[in-house]
Amino acid sequence: MNSDWLEIQLGDFLELKRGYDLPIKRRIAGGVEVISSSGPSGLHYEAKVKGPGVVTGRYGTIGKVFYSERDFWPLNTTLYVKDFKGNHPEFVYYFLKTLDYLQYSDKAAVPGVNRNHLHKAWVRVPSNVADQIRIAKMLSVLDRKITLNTQINQTLEQMAQALFKSWFVDFDLVIDNALEAGNLIPEPLAERAARRQAMWAADHETAPARLPAETRRLFPDRFEEDEVLGWVPVGWKATRLSDISTELRRGISPKYIEEGGIRVVNQKCIRHHEVNFSLCRRNDPGAKKVDGRFLELGDLLINSTGTGTLGRIAMVEQLPEPTVVDSHVTVVRADPKVYPKHVLAQQMIFLEPHVTALGEGSTGQTELSRKMVADTPIVMPEFKCLEQLEAKINVFSQARSQNRNQVEVLTQLRDTLLPKLLSGELQLQEAEAVVENALEAETV
Numbered sequence: 011m012n013s014d015w016l017e018i019q020l021g022d023f024l025e026l027k028r029g030y031d032l033p034i035k036r037r038i039a040g041g042v043e044v045i046s047s048s049g050p051s052g053l054h055y056e057a058k059v060k061g062p063g064v065v066t067g068r069y070g071t072i073g074k075v076f077y078s079e080r081d082f083w084p085l086n087t088t089l090y091v092k093d094f095k096g097n098h099p100e101f102v103y104y105f106l107k108t109l110d111y112l113q114y115s116d117k118a119a120v121p122g123v124n125r126n127h128l129h130k131a132w133v134r135v136p137s138n139v140a141d142q143i144r145i146a147k148m149l150s151v152l153d154r155k156i157t158l159n160t161q162i163n164q165t166l167e168q169m170a171q172a173l174f175k176s177w178f179v180d181f182d183l184v185i186d187n188a189l190e191a192g193n194l195i196p197e198p199l200a201e202r203a204a205r206r207q208a209m210w211a212a213d214h215e216t217a218p219a220r221l222p223a224e225t226r227r228l229f230p231d232r233f234e235e236d237e238v239l240g241w242v243p244v245g246w247k248a249t250r251l252s253d254i255s256t257e258l259r260r261g262i263s264p265k266y267i268e269e270g271g272i273r274v275v276n277q278k279c280i281r282h283h284e285v286n287f288s289l290c291r292r293n294d295p296g297a298k299k300v301d302g303r304f305l306e307l308g309d310l311l312i313n314s315t316g317t318g319t320l321g322r323i324a325m326v327e328q329l330p331e332p333t334v335v336d337s338h339v340t341v342v343r344a345d346p347k348v349y350p351k352h353v354l355a356q357q358m359i360f361l362e363p364h365v366t367a368l369g370e371g372s373t374g375q376t377e378l379s380r381k382m383v384a385d386t387p388i389v390m391p392e393f394k395c396l397e398q399l400e401a402k403i404n405v406f407s408q409a410r411s412q413n414r415n416q417v418e419v420l421t422q423l424r425d426t427l428l429p430k431l432l433s434g435e436l437q438l439q440e441a442e443a444v445v446e447n448a449l450e451a452e453t454v
Contacts, residue, residue: 014438016137021129024102027092028068028125029084030058043078047071047087057081062099064091064106069122072111077103089125097135101142104149105135108429134432141438145431148445152424155449159413159420166413167283170406174356177399178389182206183221184243187231196233196241228394238387246391252384254354257343260314260380261335265297272300275335277319280311283359284414285324293334303334308351310342310358311335312365314378321366321378325355327411340383349388350400352407357388423448 032044032054040055047067061080067073069087077100084090094102114128115121136142176182185203188195195203220226230243238248252258264274271292279289293300305311305326313322315338326333335341344354358365365386369376423444430436436444 014137014141015134015434017132017134019129020131020133022095023133023135024091024095024097025093026066026089026125026128029065029086029088029090031086032083042081042083044083044085045076045078045088045090046085048074049076051085054083056083058083059090059092064099064103065089066106066111067123068125072115072121072123075103075107089123089128096139098139098142098146100146100150101136104146104428105133108432109133144438144442145428148442149424149428151449152420152427152445156417156420156424159417163410163413164282166406166410170352170356170403171359173402174353174360174399177395178353178357178391179360181233181243183226183229184231184233186220187226187229188233191231193232196235198241199233225398228392228398239389242389243391246389249388249390250384251342251358251386251388254344254349254388254390255342255384256345257341258380258384259341260337261339261341262293262298262300262303263337264291264293264334266291267294268292271295273331273333275305275311275333275339277313277316277322277336277338280313280319280322280324280339283322283324283355285311285326287328287330287333290333300334305329305333305335305341306343308344308346310344310351310355312340312342312358312378312383314338314340314383315376317376320369320376321362323355323358323362323365325351327407328414340378340380342383348393349390350396352403353396353400354388356403358386361386420448 029045034052037044037052038055040053042054042057043050044052044054045065047070059082061078061082063078063082063084065076065078065082065084065088067087068089091099091102109128109131111123111128112121114131115123136145180202181199182202185195185199185206189203189207230245232244233241234244236242236246236248239246262274266274269292271294273287273290274293275285275287275290279286307326307329309326311324311326313319342358344351365378365383368382368386369378370382371377427436427441427444431438431441
Protein backbone atom coordinates (compact mmCIF):
# COMPACT_ATOMS: atom_id res chain seq x y z
CA MET A 11 0.00 0.00 0.00
CA ASN A 12 1.19 3.49 -0.78
CA SER A 13 2.45 5.20 2.39
CA ASP A 14 0.40 8.31 1.58
CA TRP A 15 -2.84 6.43 2.24
CA LEU A 16 -4.36 5.11 5.46
CA GLU A 17 -6.96 2.46 6.22
CA ILE A 18 -9.09 3.62 9.12
CA GLN A 19 -12.69 3.49 10.30
CA LEU A 20 -14.88 6.27 8.94
CA GLY A 21 -15.65 7.48 12.46
CA ASP A 22 -11.94 8.19 12.97
CA PHE A 23 -11.86 10.20 9.73
CA LEU A 24 -14.95 12.35 10.40
CA GLU A 25 -18.06 12.53 12.59
CA LEU A 26 -21.57 12.40 11.18
CA LYS A 27 -24.61 13.73 13.02
CA ARG A 28 -28.32 13.58 12.41
CA GLY A 29 -29.96 16.74 11.03
CA TYR A 30 -32.69 18.82 12.65
CA ASP A 31 -36.47 18.82 12.31
CA LEU A 32 -37.94 21.88 10.59
CA PRO A 33 -41.53 21.49 9.33
CA ILE A 34 -42.51 23.84 6.52
CA LYS A 35 -45.05 25.60 8.76
CA ARG A 36 -42.23 26.62 11.13
CA ARG A 37 -39.97 28.07 8.45
CA ILE A 38 -39.49 31.82 8.27
CA ALA A 39 -38.38 33.49 5.05
CA GLY A 40 -34.65 34.10 4.93
CA GLY A 41 -31.47 33.37 3.05
CA VAL A 42 -30.36 30.12 4.70
CA GLU A 43 -30.62 26.99 2.57
CA VAL A 44 -32.53 24.03 4.00
CA ILE A 45 -31.08 20.70 2.81
CA SER A 46 -33.05 17.46 2.78
CA SER A 47 -32.01 13.95 1.72
CA SER A 48 -32.82 14.91 -1.88
CA GLY A 49 -30.98 18.25 -1.80
CA PRO A 50 -31.89 21.94 -1.37
CA SER A 51 -35.48 22.16 -0.12
CA GLY A 52 -36.27 25.79 0.54
CA LEU A 53 -35.00 28.65 2.66
CA HIS A 54 -35.12 29.66 6.33
CA TYR A 55 -33.92 32.67 8.34
CA GLU A 56 -31.69 30.65 10.71
CA ALA A 57 -28.76 28.26 10.17
CA LYS A 58 -27.96 25.22 12.29
CA VAL A 59 -24.55 24.44 10.81
CA LYS A 60 -21.73 26.68 9.65
CA GLY A 61 -20.39 26.19 6.15
CA PRO A 62 -18.62 24.73 4.39
CA GLY A 63 -20.55 21.58 5.08
CA VAL A 64 -21.42 18.17 3.66
CA VAL A 65 -24.81 16.45 3.87
CA THR A 66 -26.06 13.00 2.83
CA GLY A 67 -29.45 11.29 3.03
CA ARG A 68 -30.40 9.33 6.12
CA TYR A 69 -33.98 8.49 5.12
CA GLY A 70 -35.85 8.97 1.88
CA THR A 71 -33.23 9.50 -0.80
CA ILE A 72 -30.13 7.53 0.19
CA GLY A 73 -26.75 7.84 -1.47
CA LYS A 74 -26.82 11.45 -2.68
CA VAL A 75 -24.28 13.84 -1.16
CA PHE A 76 -24.48 17.65 -1.10
CA TYR A 77 -21.91 20.36 -0.46
CA SER A 78 -22.67 23.81 0.92
CA GLU A 79 -20.17 26.66 1.05
CA ARG A 80 -22.48 28.75 3.23
CA ASP A 81 -24.18 28.16 6.58
CA PHE A 82 -27.20 25.86 6.23
CA TRP A 83 -29.92 23.85 7.99
CA PRO A 84 -29.71 20.04 7.49
CA LEU A 85 -33.10 18.39 7.92
CA ASN A 86 -33.62 15.37 10.15
CA THR A 87 -33.79 13.08 7.11
CA THR A 88 -30.07 13.72 6.62
CA LEU A 89 -26.69 13.15 8.19
CA TYR A 90 -24.24 16.04 8.11
CA VAL A 91 -20.52 16.18 8.91
CA LYS A 92 -20.35 17.62 12.40
CA ASP A 93 -16.56 17.30 12.67
CA PHE A 94 -14.19 17.05 9.69
CA LYS A 95 -11.35 16.22 12.11
CA GLY A 96 -8.94 18.40 10.17
CA ASN A 97 -9.78 16.90 6.77
CA HIS A 98 -10.54 18.97 3.68
CA PRO A 99 -14.34 19.51 3.42
CA GLU A 100 -14.50 19.40 -0.38
CA PHE A 101 -12.52 16.13 -0.46
CA VAL A 102 -14.90 14.73 2.15
CA TYR A 103 -17.80 15.65 -0.15
CA TYR A 104 -16.34 13.69 -3.07
CA PHE A 105 -15.22 10.85 -0.82
CA LEU A 106 -18.66 10.30 0.74
CA LYS A 107 -20.10 9.99 -2.78
CA THR A 108 -18.09 6.76 -3.21
CA LEU A 109 -19.67 4.89 -0.26
CA ASP A 110 -22.34 2.21 -0.65
CA TYR A 111 -24.84 3.46 1.92
CA LEU A 112 -27.24 0.55 1.51
CA GLN A 113 -24.65 -1.67 3.22
CA TYR A 114 -25.13 0.40 6.36
CA SER A 115 -28.92 0.77 6.33
CA ASP A 116 -31.42 -0.59 8.82
CA LYS A 117 -33.38 -3.66 7.75
CA ALA A 118 -36.77 -1.95 8.01
CA ALA A 119 -39.76 -1.44 5.72
CA VAL A 120 -38.35 2.01 4.95
CA PRO A 121 -34.57 1.56 5.09
CA GLY A 122 -32.42 4.30 6.58
CA VAL A 123 -28.70 4.76 7.04
CA ASN A 124 -27.48 3.76 10.49
CA ARG A 125 -24.89 6.35 11.51
CA ASN A 126 -23.22 4.04 14.01
CA HIS A 127 -22.78 1.31 11.41
CA LEU A 128 -21.44 3.84 8.93
CA HIS A 129 -18.87 5.11 11.44
CA LYS A 130 -17.48 1.56 11.72
CA ALA A 131 -16.91 1.21 7.97
CA TRP A 132 -13.27 0.70 7.02
CA VAL A 133 -12.14 3.23 4.44
CA ARG A 134 -8.95 4.14 2.60
CA VAL A 135 -8.11 7.84 2.63
CA PRO A 136 -5.13 10.14 1.98
CA SER A 137 -3.01 10.55 5.08
CA ASN A 138 -2.36 14.26 4.54
CA VAL A 139 -4.62 17.19 3.73
CA ALA A 140 -2.39 18.40 0.89
CA ASP A 141 -3.23 15.29 -1.15
CA GLN A 142 -6.90 15.67 -0.27
CA ILE A 143 -6.82 19.22 -1.64
CA ARG A 144 -5.15 18.03 -4.87
CA ILE A 145 -7.84 15.39 -5.38
CA ALA A 146 -10.68 17.80 -4.61
CA LYS A 147 -9.21 20.33 -7.04
CA MET A 148 -9.08 17.74 -9.84
CA LEU A 149 -12.68 16.69 -9.33
CA SER A 150 -14.02 20.23 -8.88
CA VAL A 151 -12.37 21.29 -12.16
CA LEU A 152 -14.27 18.50 -13.90
CA ASP A 153 -17.48 19.51 -12.14
CA ARG A 154 -17.09 23.13 -13.23
CA LYS A 155 -16.54 22.11 -16.85
CA ILE A 156 -19.60 19.83 -16.72
CA THR A 157 -21.69 22.66 -15.26
CA LEU A 158 -20.40 25.13 -17.86
CA ASN A 159 -21.24 22.82 -20.75
CA THR A 160 -24.71 22.22 -19.32
CA GLN A 161 -25.32 25.96 -18.98
CA ILE A 162 -24.07 26.56 -22.54
CA ASN A 163 -26.49 23.94 -23.82
CA GLN A 164 -29.36 25.60 -21.99
CA THR A 165 -28.42 28.90 -23.62
CA LEU A 166 -28.21 27.27 -27.06
CA GLU A 167 -31.67 25.73 -26.55
CA GLN A 168 -33.07 29.12 -25.55
CA MET A 169 -31.51 30.68 -28.66
CA ALA A 170 -33.10 28.03 -30.88
CA GLN A 171 -36.50 28.58 -29.26
CA ALA A 172 -36.18 32.37 -29.58
CA LEU A 173 -35.28 32.08 -33.27
CA PHE A 174 -38.20 29.76 -33.97
CA LYS A 175 -40.60 32.06 -32.14
CA SER A 176 -39.32 35.12 -34.03
CA TRP A 177 -39.70 33.51 -37.46
CA PHE A 178 -42.72 31.22 -37.11
CA VAL A 179 -44.79 32.61 -34.22
CA ASP A 180 -44.19 36.38 -34.13
CA PHE A 181 -43.55 36.48 -37.92
CA ASP A 182 -40.86 39.14 -37.54
CA LEU A 183 -39.42 38.68 -41.03
CA VAL A 184 -42.85 38.96 -42.64
CA ILE A 185 -43.64 42.03 -40.54
CA ASP A 186 -40.40 43.65 -41.68
CA ASN A 187 -41.16 42.81 -45.32
CA ALA A 188 -44.71 44.15 -44.98
CA LEU A 189 -43.47 47.40 -43.44
CA GLU A 190 -40.95 47.90 -46.24
CA ALA A 191 -43.61 47.18 -48.86
CA GLY A 192 -46.16 49.44 -47.16
CA ASN A 193 -48.65 46.56 -46.77
CA LEU A 194 -51.34 46.32 -44.11
CA ILE A 195 -50.35 44.88 -40.72
CA PRO A 196 -53.18 42.90 -39.04
CA GLU A 197 -54.37 44.35 -35.74
CA PRO A 198 -53.07 41.43 -33.57
CA LEU A 199 -49.56 42.07 -34.96
CA ALA A 200 -49.73 45.87 -35.07
CA GLU A 201 -48.14 46.51 -31.67
CA ARG A 202 -45.13 44.31 -32.44
CA ALA A 203 -44.79 45.91 -35.88
CA ALA A 204 -44.84 49.38 -34.31
CA ARG A 205 -42.07 48.44 -31.88
CA ARG A 206 -39.89 47.05 -34.66
CA GLN A 207 -40.52 50.08 -36.84
CA ALA A 208 -39.61 52.41 -34.00
CA MET A 209 -36.34 50.55 -33.34
CA TRP A 210 -35.37 50.67 -37.00
CA ALA A 211 -36.22 54.38 -37.24
CA ALA A 212 -34.22 55.27 -34.12
CA ASP A 213 -31.35 52.97 -35.13
CA HIS A 214 -31.42 51.86 -31.50
CA GLU A 215 -28.69 49.52 -30.25
CA THR A 216 -31.35 46.97 -29.29
CA ALA A 217 -32.72 46.85 -32.84
CA PRO A 218 -32.44 43.30 -34.23
CA ALA A 219 -29.80 42.72 -36.89
CA ARG A 220 -31.23 42.58 -40.39
CA LEU A 221 -30.94 39.24 -42.12
CA PRO A 222 -29.47 39.07 -45.64
CA ALA A 223 -31.86 40.20 -48.36
CA GLU A 224 -31.85 36.73 -49.98
CA THR A 225 -33.16 35.22 -46.74
CA ARG A 226 -35.84 37.88 -46.24
CA ARG A 227 -37.04 37.43 -49.82
CA LEU A 228 -38.00 33.83 -49.01
CA PHE A 229 -40.73 35.16 -46.73
CA PRO A 230 -44.00 36.84 -47.83
CA ASP A 231 -44.71 40.52 -47.28
CA ARG A 232 -48.43 40.16 -46.53
CA PHE A 233 -50.74 38.36 -44.12
CA GLU A 234 -53.99 36.44 -44.48
CA GLU A 235 -56.39 34.99 -41.93
CA ASP A 236 -56.51 31.23 -41.37
CA GLU A 237 -59.57 29.79 -39.63
CA VAL A 238 -57.39 27.59 -37.38
CA LEU A 239 -54.25 29.68 -36.81
CA GLY A 240 -55.57 33.21 -37.15
CA TRP A 241 -53.37 35.71 -39.02
CA VAL A 242 -50.47 34.03 -40.81
CA PRO A 243 -48.17 34.93 -43.71
CA VAL A 244 -49.74 34.54 -47.14
CA GLY A 245 -49.37 30.98 -48.39
CA TRP A 246 -48.86 29.47 -44.95
CA LYS A 247 -51.51 27.08 -43.68
CA ALA A 248 -52.54 24.85 -40.81
CA THR A 249 -51.87 21.12 -40.84
CA ARG A 250 -51.98 18.30 -38.30
CA LEU A 251 -49.02 16.56 -36.69
CA SER A 252 -50.12 13.26 -38.21
CA ASP A 253 -50.16 14.78 -41.72
CA ILE A 254 -46.43 15.50 -41.62
CA SER A 255 -45.44 12.27 -39.86
CA THR A 256 -44.53 8.87 -41.21
CA GLU A 257 -44.94 7.28 -37.80
CA LEU A 258 -46.94 8.21 -34.69
CA ARG A 259 -47.25 5.46 -32.08
CA ARG A 260 -46.89 4.42 -28.46
CA GLY A 261 -44.04 2.19 -27.30
CA ILE A 262 -43.92 -1.35 -25.88
CA SER A 263 -44.95 -2.80 -22.53
CA PRO A 264 -41.52 -4.14 -21.59
CA LYS A 265 -40.45 -7.14 -19.57
CA TYR A 266 -37.59 -5.65 -17.59
CA ILE A 267 -34.33 -7.42 -16.76
CA GLU A 268 -31.36 -6.15 -14.75
CA GLU A 269 -28.60 -6.65 -17.34
CA GLY A 270 -28.35 -7.02 -21.09
CA GLY A 271 -31.41 -6.65 -23.26
CA ILE A 272 -32.65 -3.63 -25.17
CA ARG A 273 -32.52 -0.14 -23.73
CA VAL A 274 -35.97 1.35 -22.96
CA VAL A 275 -36.74 5.06 -22.62
CA ASN A 276 -39.42 5.84 -20.02
CA GLN A 277 -41.13 9.01 -18.77
CA LYS A 278 -38.36 9.82 -16.30
CA CYS A 279 -35.83 9.95 -19.14
CA ILE A 280 -37.49 12.97 -20.80
CA ARG A 281 -36.58 16.21 -19.03
CA HIS A 282 -35.54 19.70 -20.06
CA HIS A 283 -36.21 18.79 -23.71
CA GLU A 284 -33.47 16.15 -23.66
CA VAL A 285 -33.38 12.37 -23.33
CA ASN A 286 -31.38 11.18 -20.32
CA PHE A 287 -30.38 7.67 -21.37
CA SER A 288 -28.75 6.97 -17.99
CA LEU A 289 -32.27 6.53 -16.54
CA CYS A 290 -33.24 3.84 -19.06
CA ARG A 291 -34.06 0.26 -18.06
CA ARG A 292 -33.61 -2.93 -20.10
CA ASN A 293 -36.17 -5.08 -21.88
CA ASP A 294 -35.91 -8.86 -22.26
CA PRO A 295 -36.20 -9.28 -26.05
CA GLY A 296 -37.05 -12.96 -25.60
CA ALA A 297 -40.17 -12.04 -23.60
CA LYS A 298 -41.19 -8.94 -25.57
CA LYS A 299 -40.27 -8.53 -29.22
CA VAL A 300 -39.16 -5.11 -30.36
CA ASP A 301 -38.85 -5.64 -34.12
CA GLY A 302 -39.73 -2.45 -35.99
CA ARG A 303 -39.85 -0.46 -32.74
CA PHE A 304 -36.34 0.95 -32.63
CA LEU A 305 -35.88 4.70 -32.39
CA GLU A 306 -34.18 6.75 -35.09
CA LEU A 307 -32.25 10.00 -34.88
CA GLY A 308 -34.66 12.92 -35.11
CA ASP A 309 -37.61 11.10 -33.53
CA LEU A 310 -39.74 13.23 -31.19
CA LEU A 311 -40.70 11.67 -27.86
CA ILE A 312 -43.78 12.84 -25.94
CA ASN A 313 -44.61 11.73 -22.39
CA SER A 314 -48.20 10.57 -22.72
CA THR A 315 -49.20 9.23 -19.28
CA GLY A 316 -49.12 10.50 -15.70
CA THR A 317 -48.99 13.81 -13.89
CA GLY A 318 -46.12 16.24 -13.67
CA THR A 319 -44.34 14.66 -16.63
CA LEU A 320 -47.31 14.62 -19.05
CA GLY A 321 -46.58 16.39 -22.33
CA ARG A 322 -42.84 16.69 -21.89
CA ILE A 323 -41.12 16.66 -25.26
CA ALA A 324 -37.60 15.83 -26.44
CA MET A 325 -35.91 14.99 -29.72
CA VAL A 326 -33.59 12.00 -30.07
CA GLU A 327 -30.24 13.60 -30.93
CA GLN A 328 -27.97 10.63 -30.19
CA LEU A 329 -28.34 6.85 -30.31
CA PRO A 330 -25.20 5.02 -29.20
CA GLU A 331 -27.12 1.72 -29.11
CA PRO A 332 -30.50 0.26 -30.21
CA THR A 333 -33.27 1.82 -28.13
CA VAL A 334 -37.07 1.62 -27.81
CA VAL A 335 -39.65 3.46 -25.68
CA ASP A 336 -42.22 2.09 -23.28
CA SER A 337 -45.99 2.39 -23.62
CA HIS A 338 -46.12 5.69 -21.71
CA VAL A 339 -44.17 7.50 -24.43
CA THR A 340 -45.40 8.48 -27.92
CA VAL A 341 -42.95 8.43 -30.82
CA VAL A 342 -43.42 10.97 -33.63
CA ARG A 343 -41.30 10.48 -36.74
CA ALA A 344 -41.65 13.30 -39.26
CA ASP A 345 -41.03 13.13 -42.99
CA PRO A 346 -37.96 15.41 -43.40
CA LYS A 347 -39.02 16.18 -46.97
CA VAL A 348 -42.21 17.70 -45.56
CA TYR A 349 -41.11 19.17 -42.21
CA PRO A 350 -37.43 19.21 -41.09
CA LYS A 351 -36.78 17.55 -37.74
CA HIS A 352 -35.16 20.42 -35.80
CA VAL A 353 -37.85 22.92 -36.76
CA LEU A 354 -40.56 20.44 -35.82
CA ALA A 355 -38.88 19.86 -32.46
CA GLN A 356 -38.96 23.60 -31.76
CA GLN A 357 -42.56 23.78 -32.96
CA MET A 358 -43.58 21.02 -30.53
CA ILE A 359 -41.57 22.51 -27.65
CA PHE A 360 -43.41 25.80 -28.24
CA LEU A 361 -46.70 23.84 -28.19
CA GLU A 362 -45.75 21.84 -25.08
CA PRO A 363 -48.23 23.66 -22.75
CA HIS A 364 -51.00 23.05 -25.33
CA VAL A 365 -50.11 19.36 -25.60
CA THR A 366 -49.98 18.95 -21.82
CA ALA A 367 -53.44 20.53 -21.49
CA LEU A 368 -54.90 17.85 -23.78
CA GLY A 369 -54.49 15.19 -21.08
CA GLU A 370 -57.67 13.45 -19.94
CA GLY A 371 -58.57 11.16 -17.07
CA SER A 372 -58.21 11.04 -13.30
CA THR A 373 -55.39 12.69 -11.37
CA GLY A 374 -53.30 9.52 -11.30
CA GLN A 375 -54.11 8.31 -14.83
CA THR A 376 -54.05 11.43 -17.00
CA GLU A 377 -53.27 10.45 -20.59
CA LEU A 378 -52.68 11.82 -24.04
CA SER A 379 -54.43 9.63 -26.58
CA ARG A 380 -52.78 8.95 -29.92
CA LYS A 381 -55.59 10.88 -31.63
CA MET A 382 -55.03 13.94 -29.42
CA VAL A 383 -51.37 14.01 -30.33
CA ALA A 384 -52.10 13.33 -34.01
CA ASP A 385 -54.57 16.23 -34.22
CA THR A 386 -52.14 18.80 -32.79
CA PRO A 387 -52.30 21.82 -35.16
CA ILE A 388 -49.01 22.72 -36.83
CA VAL A 389 -48.22 25.85 -38.83
CA MET A 390 -47.02 24.89 -42.32
CA PRO A 391 -44.79 27.55 -43.92
CA GLU A 392 -43.37 27.25 -47.40
CA PHE A 393 -40.67 24.57 -47.41
CA LYS A 394 -37.92 27.02 -48.42
CA CYS A 395 -38.58 28.90 -45.17
CA LEU A 396 -38.42 25.66 -43.21
CA GLU A 397 -35.09 24.81 -44.83
CA GLN A 398 -33.59 28.16 -43.86
CA LEU A 399 -34.57 27.80 -40.21
CA GLU A 400 -33.51 24.14 -40.13
CA ALA A 401 -29.99 25.07 -41.21
CA LYS A 402 -29.69 27.70 -38.47
CA ILE A 403 -31.12 25.54 -35.68
CA ASN A 404 -28.97 22.60 -36.79
CA VAL A 405 -25.88 24.67 -35.92
CA PHE A 406 -27.18 25.01 -32.35
CA SER A 407 -28.01 21.30 -32.25
CA GLN A 408 -24.54 20.23 -33.35
CA ALA A 409 -22.93 22.43 -30.69
CA ARG A 410 -25.29 20.99 -28.06
CA SER A 411 -24.46 17.46 -29.17
CA GLN A 412 -20.72 18.11 -28.89
CA ASN A 413 -21.15 19.63 -25.43
CA ARG A 414 -23.36 16.74 -24.35
CA ASN A 415 -20.74 14.22 -25.45
CA GLN A 416 -18.11 16.11 -23.48
CA VAL A 417 -20.34 16.07 -20.39
CA GLU A 418 -20.75 12.29 -20.65
CA VAL A 419 -17.00 11.73 -20.97
CA LEU A 420 -16.11 14.09 -18.13
CA THR A 421 -18.88 12.76 -15.87
CA GLN A 422 -17.65 9.20 -16.29
CA LEU A 423 -14.11 10.32 -15.56
CA ARG A 424 -15.20 12.27 -12.47
CA ASP A 425 -17.19 9.32 -11.11
CA THR A 426 -14.46 6.72 -11.65
CA LEU A 427 -11.32 8.69 -10.78
CA LEU A 428 -11.62 8.69 -6.99
CA PRO A 429 -12.57 4.98 -6.73
CA LYS A 430 -9.47 4.16 -8.80
CA LEU A 431 -7.35 6.27 -6.47
CA LEU A 432 -8.88 4.61 -3.42
CA SER A 433 -8.25 1.14 -4.82
CA GLY A 434 -4.66 1.92 -5.76
CA GLU A 435 -5.30 1.43 -9.45
CA LEU A 436 -4.15 5.01 -10.07
CA GLN A 437 -1.55 7.12 -8.30
CA LEU A 438 -2.33 10.78 -7.64
CA GLN A 439 0.15 12.13 -10.19
CA GLU A 440 -1.25 9.77 -12.84
CA ALA A 441 -4.80 10.91 -12.07
CA GLU A 442 -3.81 14.57 -12.46
CA ALA A 443 -2.32 13.78 -15.86
CA VAL A 444 -5.52 11.98 -16.91
CA VAL A 445 -7.65 15.01 -15.98
CA GLU A 446 -5.30 17.43 -17.72
CA ASN A 447 -5.31 15.34 -20.90
CA ALA A 448 -9.11 15.00 -20.82
CA LEU A 449 -9.63 18.75 -20.50
CA GLU A 450 -7.11 19.48 -23.25
CA ALA A 451 -8.88 16.99 -25.53
CA GLU A 452 -12.22 18.73 -24.95
CA THR A 453 -10.81 22.09 -26.07
CA VAL A 454 -9.39 20.80 -29.36
